[in-house]
Amino acid sequence: MPVQWTNDLAVGITEIDDQHKELFRRINDLLEAADRGKDRGEIDKFVAFLQNHLVTHFATEEKYMLRYGYPHYTRHKARHTLFIMHFTGMKRGNPIASIAQYTTDWLLDHIDKADKALGAFLTSIQTKKAA
Numbered sequence: 001m002p003v004q005w006t007n008d009l010a011v012g013i014t015e016i017d018d019q020h021k022e023l024f025r026r027i028n029d030l031l032e033a034a035d036r037g038k039d040r041g042e043i044d045k046f047v048a049f050l051q052n053h054l055v056t057h058f059a060t061e062e063k064y065m066l067r068y069g070y071p072h073y074t075r076h077k078a079r080h081t082l083f084i085m086h087f088t089g090m091k092r093g094n095p096i097a098s099i100a101q102y103t104t105d106w107l108l109d110h111i112d113k114a115d116k117a118l119g120a121f122l123t124s125i126q127t128k129k130a131a
């Protein structure tokens with residue numbers, strides 16, 4: 001089942017929201033490649049592509065956290081690190097549907113519990129600056 005970014009997932013920072021949308025597109029591309037019966041070598045490229053995007057995305061968020069002195073930086077970064085560890089372990093030998101589902105579930109939960117808090121913090125700083 002393709003995943004869809006919807007407005008209720010917005011964190012309010014365009015660069016982060018755009019990357020979240022892109023991640024969902026990558027997950028869908030991966031699922032589509034698996035559906036089309038691509039061989040594992042080909043599919044592994046989509047998995048690697050998704051992982052690269054995840055790593056880049058986490059680095060973007062962490063860059064914002066450091067730049068603006070986010071108080072929950074350590075905890076938030078630890079969640080990213082832990083996820084990449086799980087993802088790396090999971091991508092070996094698990095069906096694509098499971099990898100995609102795990103990534104989707106984690107992202108939805110993480111956006112809701114961690115990224116929205118970061119977005120609110122960054123938005124409040126920008127609002128203060130503009131005032």
Ligand SMILES: [Fe+2]
Nearest residue numbers: 061110114115
């Ligand atoms: Fe995050």
